[in-house]
Amino acid sequence: MTIAQFFSLEWKQFKRSSFFEKGLAIKIIMILVALYFASIAILTGGGVFFILKKVIPDEDPFLVINNYLLYWVLGDLALRFFMQQLPVINIKPMLLLPIKRNSVIQFLLLKTSFSFFNILPLLFFIPLSIVLLTQGYYPLMVLLWFISIVAIGFSINYLNFILNKNNTAFYVVLAIFIATMALQYFGIFDLTPHTGVLFYSFYSLGYTMLIPLLLVALLFKVNYRLLRKNFYIDGAVQSKKQAYTHYNLEFLNRFGTLSTFLKNDIKMITRNARPRQVLFMSFIFLFYGLIFFTQDSYREMPAVLVFALVFVTGGFLLTFGQLVPSWDSEYYKLMMSQNISYKKYLESKWLLMALGCAVSFILSTPYIYFGWDIFVMIAAGASFNIGLNSFITLFGGALNRVPVELNQKAKAFSNTQGFNPTQFLIGLPKIFGPIVIFYLPYTLIHFNAGLIALAMSGVLGIVFKSHFLNFIEKVYQNNKYKTISAFSEKK
């Protein structure tokens, strides 16, 4: 089997992937999203030098960039851990064919180089390097620096696959990340200048580029060995079997008949790759407010702040909730034929989302640091999320008929499971609803009136909970057969 044949298989896989089978509207949206990220990367890559020059005029911007590269390494690793998966399963059919194992493995590893996660940093570092050239840095040394950085990017790529098999290793990395950030923030110890010396040396000394080059070669080799040793259907090729974990969820029994579903959903979230990924995303949402609350210019734009604070407590609601009832798609027939009333089922999903918002709200208490007024705003947003946004999300779920493979990680941009234009339209009121509710009383009366309106909308939602649920139940009932048949379609 030649490289050309491998590529032809890959090309077919790419061409026939679910992305190209989607409608035109979703393609346009996906392309826009991809362009958005790409242009952000390009713009920051091109602009970061000048921004730093302006903010810190007495330091060499290039030095500062090198100091902060440590965060790129750690952050990139964390992101990949949750999002990127080594596509080992695809090689199963190749085991029986007369192909040298070595070439399959090499191809598999090289193939990962074309992942979105490797392209994004390039979009950042290429413009940056061009800017460096125009700013009078030595062209040859900039080139060496660039090659070193790319080598580090690929090292992260391969390191991730080793870490993927080992959760503890990942949490060690995460702990280092948080620890360095905390130490720097509180001014106890700043690691970045020390690592910055290394990154800068790729430029200043040049020969240190051997370190990343050797590193990437070493990690490639380690990955290769690991795969070679486990290249059997009960080895690496097999999808990862998860060890059984038991936890006592009896304390949830206080929710009565709903506790059955609640306990099940918690097991679902903790034991499957895709929902764990979503949980991680919703945790990231908690930090969304930092972008807005730390900058004074946004303080003058309340509508933007409202937008942000809905995200702070609504991360779980938005990311998890938009895929209700798809989370149960693998066993939807059971749910529909067992002794379960639709209303109870929906109510349990609502309760889960409400609890998710409540937990996010508790976790958002550190925002008090930015002032009680900010925290009161977050509280109003939480009220809206729990009382009203949850129902909008649940209603949107009735129109969602995309099955979810629970134990498969969603791959960025190659996997659009659970995303469709209807979902997008339903998403609009979730985001702009609070702005509208807030804005009218705010412009007509006062800032506080806007907040009160937002908080009251949530309270009203809870008061009329039963009516909302009845209405949503009817919509679900009407769509029942369509949903069942869509969920049982082969993926």
Place this chain on the structure above:
Amino acid sequence: METIIQVQNLSKSYTTDKVLDIENLDIPKGQSFGLVGNNGAGKTTFFSLLLDLIQPSSGQIQNKGVVVSESEDWKPFTTSFIDESFLIGYLTAEEYFYFIGELRHTSKAEVDKLLAEFEDFFHGEILNQKKYLRDLSKGNQKKVGIVATLIGSPEVVILDEPFANLDPTTQIRLKSIIKDLSAQKHITMLISSHDLMHVTDVCERVVVLDKGQIVKDIFTSEATLKELEEYFGR
């Protein structure tokens, strides 16, 4: 005898294809009812209609007087295992049994008592395994699904191809389980199968479907197996 399942003018079409067309079918309470037919004969379609998983093109099914497409009231006394989409992959067998038990208002102790009766059937490969259902073999998954249908004293039990994927020992054990249950006369069992011998062995009545229509309706006797073999061998 009291009728529990009543089918009237039931049909199901996809665009122009009529995949099921049953004018009349009554199943009395307590009967063990077998459904055979080649691939595409409409067995699973019939069961899906009975469970209200698909919508009939015309007609209706009554389950103990409840029109299944109009009310959910048949759910408390009906259980089923059609395929692995009736299992929850990320639960262990015990967790799954208890989950079903909670849905059917059956306490853990009662579930445990029921499970104890199936120790032979499980052959030590189901309970206390610390394994999720998705990691069990197809045969073992099936055992879990079948036993789960017996939780919470159901009156109607629907099993689609229960013998497929089971090893010979388990097939024989399953047959004796089904026979025991049908001997008690209060559980109505609906079983589909490709294995004519098994079906004639455990069912009091065998209905043959072909292209969606009932072509034979036989009360099993010594001669039934031969009759069926002749029909399918034609």
